[in-house]
Amino acid sequence: MEKSLVINPDKCTGCLQCELACSYENEGVFNPSKSRIKVFTFHQEGRFVPYTCTQCSEAWCQQACPVDAISLNPVTGAKEVNESSCVGCKVCTISCPFGTINYNQSSGKVIKCDLCGGNPKCVEACPTQAITYVDADQTGLDKMRQWATETDNSSSTNTANA
Amino acid sequence: MHYIIVGAGPSGVTACETIRKLDQEAEITLITGQQEPPYSRMAIPYLLAEKIPESGTYLRHNNEHYTHLNINLVSEKVTEVNADDNSLSLSNGQSLSYDQLLIATGASAISPLIEGIDLASVHNCWTLEDARRIAEKAVAGSSVVLMGAGFIGCIILESLLKRGVHLTVVEMGDRMVPRMMDDTAGGLLKSWCESKGVQILTSCQVSSISETGDALEVAIKGSETLSADLVICATGVKSNMSFLENSSIELDQGIMVNKFLQTNIDNIYAAGDVAQGLDFSDQSWHIQAIQPTAVEHGRIAAINMVKSNSCEHHGSINMNILDTMGLISTSFGQWMGVAGGEEAVLLDKKNYRYLKLQFKDEYLVGVSSLGHTQNIGVVRGLIRGKAKLGVWKERLMKDPSRLMEAFLASSMSQA
Structure with missing residues (x-):
């Protein structure tokens, strides 16, 4: 069974270890601005919400890519950016309704979560188990994903990964 | 069941793939008017900047992609659609019969009717062939006049500068990219471009182009005459549907479709830049001419062709993202x-x-x-x-x- 990232914002303390681990693993630097997982702060509610790609089945980014640079990893279920094919046109960044694929100005390519090939570093780094990587049917991200896709007419007949 | 898809842009290719997923037995023919493998215009700026080879513009990178999906790729122009007997005519004189037809012929660049627009050193920037010709002339030290500071004009600025040309942009409107920017954004973009050494002439219009020896003389209404080695015309596009003029398919700015991307003829659908589809925001029908909409159209039309109008299109959001020499702009809805x-x-x-x-x-x-x-x-x-x-x-x-x-x-x- 495929695993997925499960995020429980109630457990997040806003320490940003996940962002550091992600940017180090993927970009070789400790730089939260290069992280593919982001922790959003809700000051009014005193709440932190880590957020990254849900690897949604609609794969908006993959569908929108004009040069076939995003593909499904059949083992992890992640949608991965093939750096050598990506031309940096950024169409995927406006197509993803979750805002989780982003342009990286220094490489001229887009970046997104690829689940670190099945060993997500954000999970290892999280001291409070706010981010876990488990077999799960109904994760928090799934619910969020459902909400966003129900609003789109094409979800019921999606064939991107059929 | 024989499905014919006319046009091998993102919409047509997505439609073929979707049909194949839904119907393993279908006979699928994809007709492309060009001699190249299906490619993406979105990638042309990066080809001009020499970041990618021509093959980097291809919509699908696996050479065997279409063969694997058992899609019959035909390189011919369609000259006529005969809806009465479910057939279409090709430029080689051949005729093909379909059960279901998708028209996804996209759009073509248009040029203003001015003197000299047909000269050999005046090009559109729309096809791979255009890109090859531009690359030949846009060499270091050459002077280039770009007509039109719309989306296409702006997105190729960086590529042209990387090639080392002296660049002047002539835009008829009073600001850059009027279709996705207000005065403030357009004004900021203009000063950004000027800070990078590009001359931007807004509220100006090229009135004629003539040849003097090897160079071009570009007369400009509202400014002085310029000398150039190359003129690139990026003043607009229009839907490719002239081959449908004698058909019974209803046309407006593009092909008129309903919420299933179906034309007035039951077994003929249209998608992408040629289809006057539904806009999500105001529920009006117009041509958006953007990649995500083309793909969405292609997929939904294909589902409806295979599964008799089971997928209603609720409208696409008009959206754009544009990188003008490193300054990234977007517009949505x-x-x-x-x-x-x-x-x-x-x-x-x-x-x-x-x-x-x-x-x-x-x-x-x-x-x-x-x-x-x-x-x-x-x-x-x-x-x-x-x-x-x-x-x-x-x-x-x-x-x-x-x-x-x-x-x-x-x-x-x-x-």
Whole structure:
């Protein structure tokens, strides 16, 4: 069974270890601005919400890519950016309704979560188990994903990964 | 069942793939008017910048992709559609019969009717062949005049500069990219371009082009005559549907379709830049001519062709992202605002950053931006999801940059 990232914002303390681990693993630097997982702060509610790609089945980014640079990893279920094919046109960044694929100005390519090939570093780094990587049917991200896709007419007949 | 798809752009290719997924037995013919493998225009600027080879523009990278999917690829122009007997004629004189037909012939660049527009050193920037010709002439030290500071004009600026040319842009409108920018954004973009050494002439128009020896003389209404080695014409596009003039298919600005992307003829559908499809924001019918819409059309039309109108299209959001020499701009939905709506603006002129949100009641209906790229996709999520903003409306009015938080808050409250 495929695993997925499960995020429980109630457990997040806003320490940003996940962002550091992600940017180090993927970009070789400790730089939260290069992280593919982001922790959003809700000051009014005193709440932190880590957020990254849900690897949604609609794969908006993959569908929108004009040069076939995003593909499904059949083992992890992640949608991965093939750096050598990506031309940096950024169409995927406006197509993803979750805002989780982003342009990286220094490489001229887009970046997104690829689940670190099945060993997500954000999970290892999280001291409070706010981010876990488990077999799960109904994760928090799934619910969020459902909400966003129900609003789109094409979800019921999606064939991107059929 | 024989499906014929005319046009091998993103819409046509997506449609073929979708049909194959839904019907393993179908006979699928994909007709392309060009001699190249299906490619993406979106990649042409990167080809001109020599970041990728020609093969890097191909829509699908596996050479055997179409063979594997048992799609019959035909390189011919369609000259006529005969809806009465479900057939179409090809430029080689052959005729093909279909059960279901999808027209996804896209658009072509158009040129203004001015003297000299047909000269050998005047090119559009639309096809791979155009790109090859531009690459030949746009060499270091040469002078280039670019007609049109719209989306295509702007997106090739960086490529042209990288080639080392002296560049002048002539735009008829009073600002750059009028279709996705207001005065403020257009003005900022203009000063950005000028700071990079590109001369931008707005409210000016090329009136004629003539040859003097090896060079071109470009006469400009509103400015002085320029000498150039190459003129690139990026003044607009129009739908490719002239081959349908004698058919019974209803045409307007593009091919008229219903919510299933079906034309007035039951077994003929249209998709992409040739289809006058439904706009999500105002539920009007017009041509958006953007990649995501082309793909969406192709997929939905294909589903409806195979599974008799089972997938209704609720409209595509008009959206664009444009990189003009490193300054990234976006526009979504009703970025120009709506009657009775409200707007929130964040402007940092010095750093070329601009973010303008448009609301109608409690909903976000449009956004335009300069220099804001992180998580920008949530704008689509918020507009498309018709996310009720609640307290976040006021928060966004105060600080428009908190779009992602607004999205998370709405999605969590509704999850």
